[in-house]
Amino acid sequence: MKQALRTRRPLKPDYGIDKPKALARLFLAGIAALAAGYLLPSHKDAGAPVPLLGPTLLALGCLSLGACALMLAWSLRGKFVVRDRMLNLIRWHGNETVLDLGTGRGLLAIGAAKRLKTGMVVGIDAWESEQAFATIEDAQRNLELAGFADRVELRNDDPRDIGFVDNSFDVVLSLLFLHTLDTEAARAAACREIARVLRPRGIAAIADVEHCAEYAKALDAAGLKVDKPRTLQTLAWTTLELVVARKI
Known part of the structure; x- marks a missing residue:
């Protein structure tokens, strides 16, 4: 049997991810805050529970990851929509x-x-x-x-x-x-x-x-x-x- 020829897809322009370092920092901060917020309730500070710190860290983690998702949405889709709006x-x-x-x-x-x-x-x-x-x-x-x-x-x-x-x-x-x-x-x-x-x-x-x-x-x-x-x-x-x- 003849092996089918594999055709390489033509390369397309790469417009990149905007502010990749800031996005990476937001992602890591979000993951760290979620992990700390999840683990914290099982610990005590000087023998007394810290009831609000855990939920606060969880909320901050969610906010950071949400901001990260919005930045990705802009880079992958939003800037193309705005470009077309401007050109139209x-x-x-x-x-x-x-x-x-x-x-x-x-x-x-x-x-x-x-x-x-x-x-x-x-x-x-x-x-x-x-x-x-x-x-x-x-x-x-x-x-x-x-x-x-x-x-x-x-x-x-x-x-x-x-x-x-x-x-x-x-x-x-x-x-x-x-x-x-x-x-x-x-x-x-x-x-x-x-x-x-x-x-x-x-x-x-x-x-x-x-x-x-x-x-x-x-x-x-x-x-x-x-x-x-x-x-x-x-x-x-x-x-x-x-x-x-x-x-x-």
Whole structure:
């Protein structure tokens, strides 16, 4: 009998688990608290029982594991739902020039590239910073696996001083990035840069865990028409807001 040929499945982009160290700490802390809470009732402190400490540890353990589950849900499903929600805001023609601020492993950049025919995506991130959870090599590998390496340009660039002339992009996207800038002044500068490089009739969509009202105010001050921030909590399994702004 002829042995059937085994075909290897093509590799797919790997967008990773967000904040893996924090997730691991939460998981271990949860397991430790559950174990201590389960074992504690059989012990006594100085001869007297400790009736509330055991249940308290059990509750803390459950909370830690619950937070861990939510983080996993975000990494495995939530961020893809939010990506699609952001991209579906745009009426794509296929020739847009797109800027992705905080590209990471390329989730948004690749999603935008799939909607283009002749357009181009530029992905900017501080891949060399200590806060980065991915490298530019991770992003480039995902672009190659997805087949969009020729449609996406990756740059190490400063979001407070983007290296493009005014009115360069039809679309600006950012997911979970601007909050990593550590001062309000830095975040406001990034918002001014978004407004500067956005073309007339262009659209910017920013989703983040905090400071969204601050982004809306800064984008409005820069001359964009800004929608009221909307919550994406039910979609993302985390506290996330979305700011949408347009250049008139």
